[in-house]
Amino acid sequence: MALSEFEIIQQVFQQQKVQRADVILGIGDDGAVTKVPENHGLVLVMDTLIENVHFPDNMRPKDIGYRSLAVNLSDLAAMGAEPAWVTLALSLPDSNESWIKAFASGFFSLAEQYNIQLIGGDLTRGPLTITVQAHGFVPQGQKLVRSGAQVGDLICVTGTLGDAAAGLTSWSETDKSFEYLRQRLARPTPRIEVGLMLRSLASSAIDISDGLLADLNHILNASHVGASLRVEHLPLSLALCEKYDQLESRDMALSGGDDYELCFTIAPENRHLLDQLSEYTQVAEIGVIEAERGLRCLLSNGSHYVPVESGYQHF
Amino acid sequence: MALSEFEIIQQVFQQQKVQRADVILGIGDDGAVTKVPENHGLVLVMDTLIENVHFPDNMRPKDIGYRSLAVNLSDLAAMGAEPAWVTLALSLPDSNESWIKAFASGFFSLAEQYNIQLIGGDLTRGPLTITVQAHGFVPQGQKLVRSGAQVGDLICVTGTLGDAAAGLTSWSETDKSFEYLRQRLARPTPRIEVGLMLRSLASSAIDISDGLLADLNHILNASHVGASLRVEHLPLSLALCEKYDQLESRDMALSGGDDYELCFTIAPENRHLLDQLSEYTQVAEIGVIEAERGLRCLLSNGSHYVPVESGYQHF
Numbered sequence A, B: 001m002a003l004s005e006f007e008i009i010q011q012v013f014q015q016q017k018v019q020r021a022d023v024i025l026g027i028g029d030d031g032a033v034t035k036v037p038e039n040h041g042l043v044l045v046m047d048t049l050i051e052n053v054h055f056p057d058n059m060r061p062k063d064i065g066y067r068s069l070a071v072n073l074s075d076l077a078a079m080g081a082e083p084a085w086v087t088l089a090l091s092l093p094d095s096n097e098s099w100i101k102a103f104a105s106g107f108f109s110l111a112e113q114y115n116i117q118l119i120g121g122d123l124t125r126g127p128l129t130i131t132v133q134a135h136g137f138v139p140q141g142q143k144l145v146r147s148g149a150q151v152g153d154l155i156c157v158t159g160t161l162g163d164a165a166a167g168l169t170s171w172s173e174t175d176k177s178f179e180y181l182r183q184r185l186a187r188p189t190p191r192i193e194v195g196l197m198l199r200s201l202a203s204s205a206i207d208i209s210d211g212l213l214a215d216l217n218h219i220l221n222a223s224h225v226g227a228s229l230r231v232e233h234l235p236l237s238l239a240l241c242e243k244y245d246q247l248e249s250r251d252m253a254l255s256g257g258d259d260y261e262l263c264f265t266i267a268p269e270n271r272h273l274l275d276q277l278s279e280y281t282q283v284a285e286i287g288v289i290e291a292e293r294g295l296r297c298l299l300s301n302g303s304h305y306v307p308v309e310s311g312y313q314h315f
Helices: A005-013 A061-078 A097-113 A163-169 A176-186 A192-198 A212-223 A238-243 A246-255 A268-279 B005-013 B061-078 B097-113 B163-169 B176-186 B192-198 B212-223 B238-243 B246-255 B268-279
Strands: A023-025 A032-034 A040-050 A082-092 A117-125 A129-139 A154-158 A202-207 A226-230 A262-266 A283-290 A294-298 B023-025 B032-034 B040-050 B082-092 B117-125 B129-139 B154-158 B202-207 B226-230 B262-266 B283-290 B294-298
Touching (some): A005 A097, A005 A117, A032 A082, A040 A061, A040 B082, A040 B129, A061 A082, A061 A097, A061 A176, A061 A202, A061 A262, A082 A097, A082 A192, A082 B040, A082 B129, A097 A117, A129 B040, A129 B129, A154 A268, A163 A176, A163 A238, A176 A238, A192 A262, A192 A268, A202 A212, A212 A226, A212 A262, A212 A294, A262 A268, A268 A283, B005 B097, B032 B082, B032 B117, B040 B061, B061 B082, B061 B097, B061 B192, B082 B097, B097 B117, B154 B268, B163 B176, B163 B238, B192 B262, B192 B268, B202 B212, B212 B226, B212 B246, B212 B262, B262 B268, B268 B283
Parallel strands (some): A082 A117, A117 B040, A226 A294, B082 B117
Antiparallel strands (some): A023 A032, A040 B032, A082 A129, A154 A262, A154 A283, A202 A262, A226 A283, B023 B032, B040 B129, B082 B129, B154 B262, B154 B283, B202 B262, B226 B283
């Protein structure tokens, strides 16, 4: 059944459980009005997902909803921000009620987990395109940025790498044993709690959306440093290693996008503090920041490892 | 010439003149960080423009850039907010350098007029889609909303109505005498200054994007009241009246979208204050809020006027 624009807004998007005290005016006027806590910076992140560009066209609408919020929360995590509110610009080719309700259920299930309120947006007819803007808070002076990496800092990543790229490669496989990898693509885990703990620990941070090499390079360029990576130290999931050989797995871990893990740097004297993060997810130390510019991938025998690809280019 | 994603961001979108003191971190990290002044609410508005849905495919990129910001500033105006920062999610079928630079020049020319800084966004490949989120401030308790109209309040509108609808109808005319109308579609004037003055004057406000009848109905529904409109009092431009007959002009003024004028209500004892707005634009008193629900269009002889259409439906 086709719903009108206002029915979609009222029956679906205004039916959210989360109601925050810092939202003065939510959905339903020309704009939303909110309050930011004193002595806090407001962090704003925005990400667009387009069908057949950022997700396969047969991804379940529930997962598309989850994923479109998750990739934005991942950016908030990389800034060390505590999530608060979100806006949603949704373009739909038609107003298919069951699609919209499934999308919203995935979106809201993640929003509730972090007490995030949907406060506004826009609903238009057009090719399936989802733009989400997420907003969070960070105490003054405690934001995480890309530009603070120092020579000698350790390079770390959360979780495992390459799973989402493998999930995309195996998207059309009927074999259920690929399910874990496909789920890592469909429902990435934003590392919000880790981001909050990194505020006082990391010298720089970024989330891995375009692939480790491409995203670590953003840290290196912003910090005017170089790095060496230890290829054997890349954290690979059992599922990835079972399904792909060593060469494929490593290339996916280095160059595959969409993992939405955090890559960050810490001073070596803080290494012992990494244990505190393990309550939330595994953390691997995979390399070191160096003065020599450029990014070198090394094997334990000292030889250079040359990856096949080097990250997703949007154009 | 085709630019890469990072070249577009660096060479075009980071080349903005406006640099605000309340932007702690702008374009170039996982997110932006800003500060909101104390005792102020943060107003957030979001609007999407899609080619061939929200603008004709041969609209000049400079105008598309201008328009995509203007329609968002119009929402801020309707909230009584002072504009501050903006984010931009731009989907492009290809990375045509001259298109992008023209788009940005139109966007930035309006941004500079109001000291608005572009602080972030997303650039993706896909069907031409532009989502802008604009952010502004309103002193605590002074926001304009749709829900405050009272029985007896006067209904007013800024500027003239129906021009943009006529501009769209005449979009492919080669006759230059339609240029004024087409410009009203391509470059709507956000009524920011009027919105700021209405903070202490209006009981409700909305911007006219879907047509006067549709948008005034939002005020009526939110305020649980009805209204009568005086059709002869609709403010029509000379250009509109020269090109279209009375029936067409009135229908465009009542039902045509895209004017981005403000419709607001004020208590009758404040009528004399309307003069203060005339520094910025003309204001017409076009009707009155009534207890009887529904929206009635009346002619001066007391008869009812039935418009042909009743506003843009997105689905």
